[in-house]
Amino acid sequence: MAAELSxxxxxxxxxxxxxxxxxxxxxxxxxxxxxxxxxPKVHAYAHVTADHALE
Structure with missing residues (x-):
């Protein structure tokens, strides 16, 4: 389901x-x-802060 959610x-x-x-x-x-x-293929983000997104 994760793929669907994205x-x-x-x-x-x-x-x-x-x-x-x-x-x-x-x-x-x-x-x-x-x-x-x-x-890794698209290089769309300069920086991803997953920990902040999950706070």
Whole structure:
């Protein structure tokens, strides 16, 4: 499911969090996992602070 979460639109993600179907932490972890998977190829981020995102 993590791969699916990282591909949601912002509105879809908001609706799932609001409905209690997914937690904000699950959503954040899914997005961080996607960044980790593709960042070496795309170089879209200068710096990723996963620990701050999860606070």
């Amino acid at each position: 591909r949601l639109t912002l509105h879809e993600a908001r609706d799932l969090v609001a409905a209690g179907e997914v937690s904000s932490e699950e959503l954040t972890r899914a997005c961080l996992a996607r960044i980790e998977a593709v960042e």
